Amino acid sequence: MIINRYLLAFSMLSLLLGCGSSDSDDEDKTPAEPVEQTFTLTSVITNKCAKESAFTQVELLLQDDNWQLLQKYLPDESGEISFTTTDTNINYTLVAKNQQGDEQAGLDIVSFYQADSSVAAKYYGRYDQQLDNSSCECVTQDVELRHRSFTTRTWVASSLPFSDFEAQDEQTTLYRDVEACRIIGESWPVQSFMVLGTDNAGDAIGAADIHDNFDANEARLWAFSAVEVADEIMLEDEQHAMSSAQIIQGRRHFPLAVAQNDASLILFNSHLYSSEADYITRTNTVYQQTDTFFGTTLTQGSHQIISSDYSQSFEVEVSDNKPDVDDENFSELGNDGSYDYSGAGDYPLAVITYTYAAYDTDTGLFPVKWTSYGPDEGVLPSSVPLSGYEDVINDDTDVQSTDIELVRSMSSSDYSDYIRYYQQAKQQETESQKTDNSDFVRDLKTLHLQINLN
Numbered sequence: 001m002i003i004n005r006y007l008l009a010f011s012m013l014s015l016l017l018g019c020g021s022s023d024s025d026d027e028d029k030t031p032a033e034p035v036e037q038t039f040t041l042t043s044v045i046t047n048k049c050a051k052e053s054a055f056t057q058v059e060l061l062l063q064d065d066n067w068q069l070l071q072k073y074l075p076d077e078s079g080e081i082s083f084t085t086t087d088t089n090i091n092y093t094l095v096a097k098n099q100q101g102d103e104q105a106g107l108d109i110v111s112f113y114q115a116d117s118s119v120a121a122k123y124y125g126r127y128d129q130q131l132d133n134s135s136c137e138c139v140t141q142d143v144e145l146r147h148r149s150f151t152t153r154t155w156v157a158s159s160l161p162f163s164d165f166e167a168q169d170e171q172t173t174l175y176r177d178v179e180a181c182r183i184i185g186e187s188w189p190v191q192s193f194m195v196l197g198t199d200n201a202g203d204a205i206g207a208a209d210i211h212d213n214f215d216a217n218e219a220r221l222w223a224f225s226a227v228e229v230a231d232e233i234m235l236e237d238e239q240h241a242m243s244s245a246q247i248i249q250g251r252r253h254f255p256l257a258v259a260q261n262d263a264s265l266i267l268f269n270s271h272l273y274s275s276e277a278d279y280i281t282r283t284n285t286v287y288q289q290t291d292t293f294f295g296t297t298l299t300q301g302s303h304q305i306i307s308s309d310y311s312q313s314f315e316v317e318v319s320d321n322k323p324d325v326d327d328e329n330f331s332e333l334g335n336d337g338s339y340d341y342s343g344a345g346d347y348p349l350a351v352i353t354y355t356y357a358a359y360d361t362d363t364g365l366f367p368v369k370w371t372s373y374g375p376d377e378g379v380l381p382s383s384v385p386l387s388g389y390e391d392v393i394n395d396d397t398d399v400q401s402t403d404i405e406l407v408r409s410m411s412s413s414d415y416s417d418y419i420r421y422y423q424q425a426k427q428q429e430t431e432s433q434k435t436d437n438s439d440f441v442r443d444l445k446t447l448h449l450q451i452n453l454n
Contacts, residue, residue: 191212
């Protein structure tokens with residue numbers, strides 16, 4: 001045996017130095033005092049013009065690592081839940097009343113694993129029957145859009161909702177029942193109208209207008225001229241299908257749909273707001289889709305890019321090779337509430353949603369949705385009875401659908417960045433009526449699995 005004499009000498013020296021150290025050094029090393037900080041969560045509801053107000057029909061259940069209840073908290077009159085903690089990361093579940101359209105009221109449950117207690121969290125509630133639109137001014141009129149001559153119209157769109165359109169002649173398109181809303185006393189949000197089609201030579205053309213005044217008039221008709229001119233942009237060979245739009249002041253404008261192998265598209269890239277616009281483009285690949293007597297299943301990959309450069313946003317791509325997931329038996333979801341999608345690829349966050357048909361003896365069936373945000377491997381909060389709601393969600397409650405979305409942002413591979421993003425509810429553009437374009441979502445890949453039972 002050959003002994004490294006240098007290593008032996010170093011070990012002996014370390015031992016001698018250790019023997020000569022004083023016990024008082026260890027006595028002086030007192031543990032650091034835990035730092036107490038305040039965690040806050042604001043619960044809001046938004047009306048038709050995106051005005052936020054407090055939503056108080058929610059409670060927060062603070063839980064341990066095994067999803068056992070530690071404490072319950074209710075919001076104050078401003079919709080704020082606040083408590084102090086010495087834990088840097090916490091687990092909690094929000095339980096909120098939920099009601100949409102004409103549907104029966106139900107529950108929206110949202111759980112977060114190892115959330116950052118220093119982040120000011122937010123929750124967007126939904127309860128349509130209690131919306132207060134008194135702060136809104138909404139006007140509904142028709143829009144007459146005058147534009148260049150179109151022989152055919154292939155796509156008519158607006159950033160505002162409208163019921164239908166009519167091609168009155170080659171140079172006039174009528175949008176029916178256009179509704180514009182603003183907060184009383186504030187400016188009208190910038191809105192757009194767009195027509196795509198062909199001219200009499202068969203060439204693809206486009207016309208659009210951007211407007212920011214929707215005051216009512218006696219004629220109940222807004223007459224606009226489409227002064228924005230579109231360019232034809234050539235695409236690469238073997239172009240994959242994608243959808244694209246522009247984000248201007250937080251809202252989506254000029255939506256486009258590109259079919260597989262399209263040679264070109266029509267793009268409005270020189271309008272008044274071009275310097276501040278972002279292009280948001282998304283492509284999907286369906287790996288598996290079934291429709292049987294029992295229900296449907298779906299496995300789909302998606303890629304989203306947001307960029308101020310439209311050509312860069314068009315670089316979305318999804319691999320043709322399906323990730324290693326079980327989309328037949330969904331064996332990654334254990335019967336004990338555990339799950340493991342670590343083999344699917346580099347997806348730091350798993351968003352797993354169960355939709356239930358719960359039952360109450362007084363009201364009958366009512367909808368419950370439970371969404372959990374956690375790492376790619378873990379244990380779902382629904383693995384244990386939810387304190388106070390044991391009669392709502394239990395072994396006898398029917399699961400109508402299961403939705404799994406695995407998320408990867410090219411800006412970070414750190415799970416803490418993911419959970420912070422979703423704590424702040426930035427992804428909820430439907431509720432806030434804004435499209436987020438922060439760094440986290442500017443290059444985003446997802447893998448989506450879904451089971452719907454008949």
